[in-house]
Amino acid sequence: xxxxxxxxxxxxxxxxxxxxxxxxxxxxxxxxxxxxxxxxxxxxxxxxxxxxxxxxxxxxxxxxxxxxxxxxxxxxxxxxxxxxxxxxxxxxxxxxxxxxxxxxxxxxxxxxxxxxxxxxxxxxxxxxxxxxxxxxxxxxxxxxxxxxxxxxxxxxxxxxxxxxxxxxxxxxxxxxxxxxxxxxxxxxxxxxxxxxxxxxxxxxxxxxxxxxxxxxxxxxxxxxxxxxxxxxxxxxxxxxxxxxxxxxxxxxxxx
Numbered sequence: 001x002x003x004x005x006x007x008x009x010x011x012x013x014x015x016x017x018x019x020x021x022x023x024x025x026x027x028x029x030x031x032x033x034x035x036x037x038x039x040x041x042x043x044x045x046x047x048x049x050x051x052x053x054x055x056x057x058x059x060x061x062x063x064x065x066x067x068x069x070x071x072x073x074x075x076x077x078x079x080x081x082x083x084x085x086x087x088x089x090x091x092x093x094x095x096x097x098x099x100x101x102x103x104x105x106x107x108x109x110x111x112x113x114x115x116x117x118x119x120x121x122x123x124x125x126x127x128x129x130x131x132x133x134x135x136x137x138x139x140x141x142x143x144x145x146x147x148x149x150x151x152x153x154x155x156x157x158x159x160x161x162x163x164x165x166x167x168x169x170x171x172x173x174x175x176x177x178x179x180x181x182x183x184x185x186x187x188x189x190x191x192x193x194x195x196x197x198x199x200x201x202x203x204x205x206x207x208x209x210x211x212x213x214x215x216x217x218x219x220x221x222x223x224x225x226x227x228x229x230x231x232x233x234x235x236x237x238x239x240x241x242x243x244x245x246x247x248x249x250x251x252x253x254x255x
Contacts, residue, residue: 002072004071005071007055009066009232010056011064012062022230026130028046040057041056050119065192071115073112087099103137103139119131130236135181136196151180195234196237197236198237223238
């Protein structure tokens with residue numbers, strides 16, 4: 001059973017301070033003390049009684065991206081199940097298993113530490129609410145079916161067809177603060193992942209984020225693609241930050 005989940009912001013080391021400053025601002029959090037051999041890990045701590053569900057990692061090579069950590073009672077036993085389902089082991093230590101999914105996406109299994117209180121949405125200066133609550137797995141077309149089967153089996157979360165044919169939602173139980181979305185890419189290539197925020201008004205949140213150094217990239221059916229000050233891509237979605245559901249506008253098709 002998945003007890004909790006953490007979204008991870010992975011950014012290059014030389015841009016890591018910019019990433020941390022931006023993501024703490026837009027999520028209403030503060031940084032923990034650094035951890036790891038080189039101080040490469042931090043947790044973004046909510047203000048108030050809620051438990052954290054967002055962490056960041058400085059990576060030595062590549063542009064970074066995102067990944068998900070799943071908190072479970074027994075990481076070693078869950079890793080054995082993940083390997084049976086087709087995952088490849090990358091690293092193991094007490095309380096931590098790092099693996100790669102059949103389609104090439106890295107993820108971690110960590111020991112549950114009693115996390116139970118979900119963070120509330122964050123209010124922008126104008127009062128608009130948003131919530132970082134989803135990791136989107138960007139899956140090459142040739143790996144999509146295997147990835148969908150793997151993640152549905154590993155998490156036991158309910159698969160729900162997305163708002164468009166290329167999307168599959170894996171909806172966790174209400175106590176888990178981070179969702180998974182699988183997106184089938186149009187062309188072959190490496191697997192990747194990015195973070196999504198649900199927004200009461202994506203354009204209002206876009207303006208706030210741009211004031212903090214983010215860049216607008218493009219507009220989708222009910223999402224905006226953005227780039228943070230460290231160069232990482234993320235999306236602002238038209239999902240309700242309180243329910244996670246896509247809000248349908250009158251007269252809108254799909255969504």
